[in-house]
Amino acid sequence: MSCPDCKSAAARRDLVKSARMVTIGNPNTGKTTLINALAGSDLKVGNWPGTTVERLEATLRLPGKELLLVDLPGTYSLSPTTPEEALAARELLANPPDVVVNVVDAGNLERNLHLTLELAELGLPVVLAMNLMDEAAAKGYTLDPAALEKELGVPVIPLVASRGAGIEKLLGSLDQARVPALQVRYPGALESAVRELASRLEHPARRWIALALLAGEEVPLELDPAVQEFARSRRAELERAGIDPYLEIENARYTRAHELAQRVLVGSEPRLTLTDRVDRWVLHPLLGGPIFLLGMLLAFRFTFLFSTPWVDFIGGLQEVLAGWIRALPLPPLAVSFLADGLIGGVGTVISFAPVLFFLYLALAFLETSGFLARAAFIADRMMLLAGLPGRAFIPLILGFGCNVPAVYATRVLTGRLDRLRVAMAVPFMSCSARLPVFVLLAAVFFPEQASLVVFGLYLLGMMVGLLTAWLIGRAAGAAPSSGLMELPPYRLPAARVVLKQAWARTRSFLTGAGGFITLAVVVIWALLNLPPGTDMTHSYYVLLSSALKPLFAPLGVDDWRLLGALIPGFVAKEVVAGTLALSYLGAEPSAALGLLQGLGQIIAGFWSSVLATLGAVPALFGLPQLVPPAADEPTALQLALASAITPAAALAYMVYVLLYTPCVATLAAIRHEFGRGWALIAVVYELIVAWLLAWGAYRLALIWLGA
Amino acid sequence: MRRLADLPEDTPARIRALKTPPLLRRRLLALGVRPGAEVRVVRRAPLGDPMEIAVGDTLIAIRHAEAAGVELEE
Ligand SMILES: Nc1nc2c(ncn2[C@@H]2O[C@H](COP(=O)(O)OP(=O)(O)OP(=O)(O)O)[C@@H](O)[C@H]2O)c(=O)[nH]1
Numbered sequence: 079m080s081c082p083d084c085k086s087a088a089a090r091r092d093l094v095k096s097a098r099m100v101t102i103g104n105p106n107t108g109k110t111t112l113i114n115a116l117a118g119s120d121l122k123v124g125n126w127p128g129t130t131v132e133r134l135e136a137t138l139r140l141p142g143k144e145l146l147l148v149d150l151p152g153t154y155s156l157s158p159t160t161p162e163e164a165l166a167a168r169e170l171l172a173n174p175p176d177v178v179v180n181v182v183d184a185g186n187l188e189r190n191l192h193l194t195l196e197l198a199e200l201g202l203p204v205v206l207a208m209n210l211m212d213e214a215a216a217k218g219y220t221l222d223p224a225a226l227e228k229e230l231g232v233p234v235i236p237l238v239a240s241r242g243a244g245i246e247k248l249l250g251s252l253d254q255a256r257v258p259a260l261q262v263r264y265p266g267a268l269e270s271a272v273r274e275l276a277s278r279l280e281h282p283a284r285r286w287i288a289l290a291l292l293a294g295e296e297v298p299l300e301l302d303p304a305v306q307e308f309a310r311s312r313r314a315e316l317e318r319a320g321i322d323p324y325l326e327i328e329n330a331r332y333t334r335a336h337e338l339a340q341r342v343l344v345g346s347e348p349r350l351t352l353t354d355r356v357d358r359w360v361l362h363p364l365l366g367g368p369i370f371l372l373g374m375l376l377a378f379r380f381t382f383l384f385s386t387p388w389v390d391f392i393g394g395l396q397e398v399l400a401g402w403i404r405a406l407p408l409p410p411l412a413v414s415f416l417a418d419g420l421i422g423g424v425g426t427v428i429s430f431a432p433v434l435f436f437l438y439l440a441l442a443f444l445e446t447s448g449f450l451a452r453a454a455f456i457a458d459r460m461m462l463l464a465g466l467p468g469r470a471f472i473p474l475i476l477g478f479g480c481n482v483p484a485v486y487a488t489r490v491l492t493g494r495l496d497r498l499r500v501a502m503a504v505p506f507m508s509c510s511a512r513l514p515v516f517v518l519l520a521a522v523f524f525p526e527q528a529s530l531v532v533f534g535l536y537l538l539g540m541m542v543g544l545l546t547a548w549l550i551g552r553a554a555g556a557a558p559s560s561g562l563m564e565l566p567p568y569r570l571p572a573a574r575v576v577l578k579q580a581w582a583r584t585r586s587f588l589t590g591a592g593g594f595i596t597l598a599v600v601v602i603w604a605l606l607n608l609p610p611g612t613d614m615t616h617s618y619y620v621l622l623s624s625a626l627k628p629l630f631a632p633l634g635v636d637d638w639r640l641l642g643a644l645i646p647g648f649v650a651k652e653v654v655a656g657t658l659a660l661s662y663l664g665a666e667p668s669a670a671l672g673l674l675q676g677l678g679q680i681i682a683g684f685w686s687s688v689l690a691t692l693g694a695v696p697a698l699f700g701l702p703q704l705v706p707p708a709a710d711e712p713t714a715l716q717l718a719l720a721s722a723i724t725p726a727a728a729l730a731y732m733v734y735v736l737l738y739t740p741c742v743a744t745l746a747a748i749r750h751e752f753g754r755g756w757a758l759i760a761v762v763y764e765l766i767v768a769w770l771l772a773w774g775a776y777r778l779a780l781i782w783l784g785a
Numbered sequence: 786m787r788r789l790a791d792l793p794e795d796t797p798a799r800i801r802a803l804k805t806p807p808l809l810r811r812r813l814l815a816l817g818v819r820p821g822a823e824v825r826v827v828r829r830a831p832l833g834d835p836m837e838i839a840v841g842d843t844l845i846a847i848r849h850a851e852a853a854g855v856e857l858e859e
Binding site for chain 2 (some may be wrong): 324329357362459460462468560563566
């Protein structure tokens, strides 16, 4: 494997049999849908190397040959304005494919053909897939694809990708892919500069490269410095003559695209489209706000209501497996390691799968239907306060359910900096796992104002999060985020595509973040159970908890049991309340399980999860529960807590639990998306912020409540 | 001088120049917002900002501050 020659020889042999084909087109023109229609079941979702830009890939077996299909990120033009678009241009130049399938929106030809004209300058063989023919017809457009075929000199295939119409014809036309015959002519001085520069380049895309250089663009290729110098001087000359090369080039391309579009559009009787009618309500000056909030609530509840039964089911499964292991004749430490450490770790990873799956379903639906852009439009003004684009609203609000999917949801944003800013803010959104701790402590120490205290904590988290995003933007010296975006037409997403994509993305979490989470759970297990042969009160856990005391003395919290609960809380915040119970009241014995007994539990659990998922449908539209359920009788745990610390210290503790380190799964997600460095920064930053604000809360509470 | 930011709803106008920072200009051009093109304000968001404009077959959301650099013909 390590010999490079054998590898390239193998690659060469492959080339004979298989061709590489890429799809490129404006965002939302149906590229993903097309690839799904072409590829059937054989679809791979991954990332472009070194990026978090999603890469779709499929292998197509045709009679006599194999086609490798790669989807390039959607782009309006090859002069990039986002990392995604830069990637598309780089890939086409550095790694020229055998065939380019240019997917265009039949209902928006002028803007889409602009990219086609750029592809012609790249000198690559093209087939034009004229998609969304049904939508163009609904708009009242009559189109003549044959006219375009004649003008461009490449096959033009009308398609309705979502229904699979035209797919066969497209496959059949791949052999006839040609470099488009049509080239844009630029005004006098510019055109001669382009020719002169192009003649000094040796690359099939020399015309495009010459244009890019004259426009002052970065070209993602190694170029001869002499040529670059020449380009700079010609560019300066043009500018001295009062010509703005970039603008002139764009202008000439658009003018040509306009003419082409006019040639193809043989009839037009404008009609009110679905988009016009829906937007009248969704973006209504008065109703727009409430409809937006309702939509967000629906997406939120869909994600969590539908996934909860399956998270519970996986929890049940874990218990059964652990029960079986306890029935094995093994030393106690080994049993504990397998049952609590290993199964606990793997179970934690898997229990995120349903949440992520349903989140990805909701997101894909929002995004491909066109609703996401509308939500961003409505929320934009609010998000602008933190210097964020409107889309940032979505990951932030999801954070209130669970931070892990929220980190992945930052992908709805364009631009790495905005993504990072939101991802660093997300862990401050109080996820549902923190609520039990707040409810427990608020009921003990602030029985009269429990709801108010909990609400205040949520608000505090949100403010700290937004401030964090704002600060990072400030520190990076970034230009204020842009609110500019297309509002794509409303479209019905294809269920098959959305499901498949959601599953592929969930799988990427399991493989990409699973190991890290499992490892963390095992480490916590080791703290609790080592050195061997001791009970918990002599474990490393207690040693560590006691060592934390001086650090937390200024916050008024000096009980090792409270401090210790923070440690497993790092694995999952819902464990904090459970650990408190464990260390104040002692462990409940966990039982060994027989094989049949366990199977029975699994089946019963599965069935009740199915029922609960179905039952979630009406609940989706019910009113949310805004007030945390109040406990009526003080429990043994509450009594124990009441005597352990003062109310002021309890408040500090709650603030600390709210803000301290993201749980390990969230960290794994941050690491998966942004790298190890940022995960580390997130931990350190949040530990410091949590301590400072908890200290502030403690001092304020002392003044306010009296010592 | 007329600016896109101040254009009332449903009054078509023609774009004269893009006096915006370079990156924004590129983004505008990519979406088809270019000198010579006809533009129409469809509506403003419930909070007054951003606004929705139509250029050709494309609907675009743009902030007031961004639209201030788009100059229109008289
Ligand atoms: N009516 C109609 N809808 C379509 C057609 N092709 C795709 N769609 C829908 O258009 C939406 C966008 O399709 P995608 O396949 O996600 O588009 P894309 O080009 O991959 O989008 P990006 O990857 O974001 O650039 C989805 O809701 C599809 O179901 C079509 O021919 N007709």
